[in-house]
Amino acid sequence: MEYEPTFPHRQSAHCESGVVANLIRQRGIEISEAMAFGIGRGLFFGYFPFIRINGLPLVTYRSVAGQIIRQFSRLPGFTLQRQTFRDRDRAMGELDAVLAAGHPVGLQTGVFWLPYFPRALRFHFNAHNLVVYGKQGEDYLVSDPVFPAPVRCAAPDLARARFASGALAPRGKMYYFAATPEHFDCRPHLRSGIRGVCRAMLGSRFPLIGTRGIRFLAGRLERWPARLGRERAILHLGHVVRMQEEIGTGGAGFRFMFAAFLQESAEMLREQLLQDSSAALVAAGDLWRDFAAMATRICKERTRPGDSYDELAGLLRSCADREESVFRTLNRWAG
Amino acid sequence: MAEHGGFPSADPMTDEAEPDINDGLRIVSYSTNREGRCIRHQDHGWQPVNIVNRQAWQEIEKSIGASKKKVAVGSVSCLHYYMTAHQMTPALLARYTGQSSWLVRLHLVPFIYKRLGRATLQKYAELFQVSIADLTGGELRPPIYCRG
Numbered sequence: 001m002e003y004e005p006t007f008p009h010r011q012s013a014h015c016e017s018g019v020v021a022n023l024i025r026q027r028g029i030e031i032s033e034a035m036a037f038g039i040g041r042g043l044f045f046g047y048f049p050f051i052r053i054n055g056l057p058l059v060t061y062r063s064v065a066g067q068i069i070r071q072f073s074r075l076p077g078f079t080l081q082r083q084t085f086r087d088r089d090r091a092m093g094e095l096d097a098v099l100a101a102g103h104p105v106g107l108q109t110g111v112f113w114l115p116y117f118p119r120a121l122r123f124h125f126n127a128h129n130l131v132v133y134g135k136q137g138e139d140y141l142v143s144d145p146v147f148p149a150p151v152r153c154a155a156p157d158l159a160r161a162r163f164a165s166g167a168l169a170p171r172g173k174m175y176y177f178a179a180t181p182e183h184f185d186c187r188p189h190l191r192s193g194i195r196g197v198c199r200a201m202l203g204s205r206f207p208l209i210g211t212r213g214i215r216f217l218a219g220r221l222e223r224w225p226a227r228l229g230r231e232r233a234i235l236h237l238g239h240v241v242r243m244q245e246e247i248g249t250g251g252a253g254f255r256f257m258f259a260a261f262l263q264e265s266a267e268m269l270r271e272q273l274l275q276d277s278s279a280a281l282v283a284a285g286d287l288w289r290d291f292a293a294m295a296t297r298i299c300k301e302r303t304r305p306g307d308s309y310d311e312l313a314g315l316l317r318s319c320a321d322r323e324e325s326v327f328r329t330l331n332r333w334a335g
Numbered sequence: 336m337a338e339h340g341g342f343p344s345a346d347p348m349t350d351e352a353e354p355d356i357n358d359g360l361r362i363v364s365y366s367t368n369r370e371g372r373c374i375r376h377q378d379h380g381w382q383p384v385n386i387v388n389r390q391a392w393q394e395i396e397k398s399i400g401a402s403k404k405k406v407a408v409g410s411v412s413c414l415h416y417y418m419t420a421h422q423m424t425p426a427l428l429a430r431y432t433g434q435s436s437w438l439v440r441l442h443l444v445p446f447i448y449k450r451l452g453r454a455t456l457q458k459y460a461e462l463f464q465v466s467i468a469d470l471t472g473g474e475l476r477p478p479i480y481c482r483g
Contacts, residue, residue, distance in 0.1 A: 054391075112421075120392065124423070148361055239391075282367050296386045
């Protein structure tokens, strides 16, 4: 009987925070996904019409791929080994070597090439993270955080996924924690995580980022039907919603997950302000949900009275207002 | 694409049953409970996102259908079908096969495509996981994500 490696797989809402939380938990440190998301400064907003995904403008509700991992690699006591490759065979050889040394490895992959994915989700999206924790025969044992249980993936398929091309190409990127602290106390890092998110959401001079970005998108969205025509406008709108809901964020573009982080932080630090901010962010998340629901009704051409692009833009602006007030409060607290 | 099997569920947004698009995959998400606390729970995905995902697929299917017609009348080579079915553009296909994108554009022209050498066809065959005979014979196999 072959030795079967195990891994503390826990299903997550978001791939990167899930991978980081699972990798850290494997090293004996208990941490929730929301905690990893918050400390890793995962929340963001950006509207980048000059970057195109399937010909549609990039809208992102979370920080750039790799941000959460990078933040954790900077924390004292954590040593992260990270590599990218040019050559496929070398990349797979290195993966096998690190696995043999007993480290589960995080990989960045393109979902299009992963055979275990439901085909409805197989788009050319290249910033998906997963953990490989063993190899049996020609199959890798994969802990993919968005799946309920570990899965298997054949070596050639995994190699293809690691070398997907196009926007955000992973170039075989792999990473693992070579060292983690014996005891990890989240508390000192909560404040800096919150501060980082506040700065990203409020402090950018670039008008496409943070709460300004949300307002910018509102302005653009209002003019879509006139500028693009009905059919293209619907495609654009559907795309905005699709990005907002990018697998399992419960319909509020990561706002609920960050709210869960604030709530957990509030309990750790016994800080009422964080609890209140969490509730306020949930309210903003609910507005995002209303936005998505109305947008979908317009996409399906099943509008109710009062559904219109102007109304959608209004919803976005109130999202921006609410988030701005939440992050201003948090920013004052985090200093 | 063929109909998805799965669990029909009532859609609160449009008051109609929507088939489950994720092949029954239960995903985790965050939301709030009655007391306003954030909780983690497992479900089949929120309806609006399933709707817009289906919209995206309808768009892809539409372009695949259009491509098949163009291949049938001979205005493009069958490479155009494979490219479209795998949601690629000439630029992306060029990246995957290590060629320049204008070269790929040329290969979409039937006259040029028919004269391609084995080595070039091999690149496409490997990428789309079909045989060279399929490519030269103009066989339109389903895209990778629809096979077994």
